[in-house]
Amino acid sequence: MTISHAYEVRAQHERFKGPVFRVVTDDVAMPGGRVAGRDYLQHVGSVGVVAVDGDGQVVLIRQYRHPVRQHMWEVPAGLADVPGEELPSLAARELAEEAELVAGRLDLLLDLHTSPGCSNERIRLFLARDLRPVDASFEFERHDEEAELEVRRFDLDAAVSMALAGEITNGPTVAGLLAAARVRDAGWNGLRPA
Template identity: 55%
Template sequence: MTAFAHETVSRTPRYHGAIFDVVSDQVTMSGGGTVNRDVVQAKSAVGVVAIDDMDRVVLIRQYRHAVGGYLWELPAGLRDVTGENLVTGAARELAEEADLNAGRYDLLIDLHTSPGFTDEKIRIFLARDLSEVPAEQRHVRTDEEADLEITWVDLDEALAMISRGEITNAAAVGGLLAAARARDEGWATLRPVETPEP
């Protein structure tokens, strides 16, 4: 079956913000005619599954206003530094949010976080050979990050937390499941960090 070539007939800007824009598109549909689709155009993000020699992963818990509560997540952040390579951005986020450096990075997974309304994507890396950022070099956390909680969890327990509904952040769920699968396959399915995005 040949995929229908959907076309954007018109685009109307609705909102411009620091993190995302919103547009309304008129799009041709395979059933005929056109429909209106509101799209959140996001900066996208990078994230990290950091795993130590004892098979523990680092999780962070921070407040997310949109859901009105705290979520368990991976160290992650926006692609908001001009010209920054994605693995460098991931390393920066790992240092800022979890006080960790990594001696090795591999590409773990690419995700579209919610493609029904946003083009946001996140590239998640696996970080190993971990060491602590020296105290005097640590990032000063503010805003939602000011009371950020950092914890180490056995990878299999993290999977159980997903099954119990304790981890619901999409990037964390995808990244942890992918890390467990990669571990179970002896890390053979990991990709180089330079792999082009889909």
């Protein structure tokens, strides 16, 4: 089956605009000539970092997430909201700010659309290895939810088991853990350059 319809956007209506995302409705030409409204979030994008140390432990942070009203185990992550900042640099910055770590090696692990039925958000996940603490002169003040971050290391296989048991439900974290375990089992082969 070949797909040839272009799904042309005939008009766009902004419903909400905030610092992280916009809510829009696109009027989209459908096969057969009908035009249908499609609501979605236009997101700035983000990165995540699956940081695995030399002992095979993955660094996770526990952070409060208000929309789901709970604390969640996640990989360090952040918004692509600084104009011109390259994604590998953003990943390194988030790793330093949230986990107080520097990676000697950073590889591209995977790209993920978090909820393509209602958002255009795309997160790029990096694999960080050869970890060391940030320099003693590094200073970063955490605010709001980040003020109470808990940073912990888990055996990578144990973290995968936590995901499969429903104890880790953050989508990019689950995908990142599974991908990291897969490439580890393949001898760290199949990674793309950051």
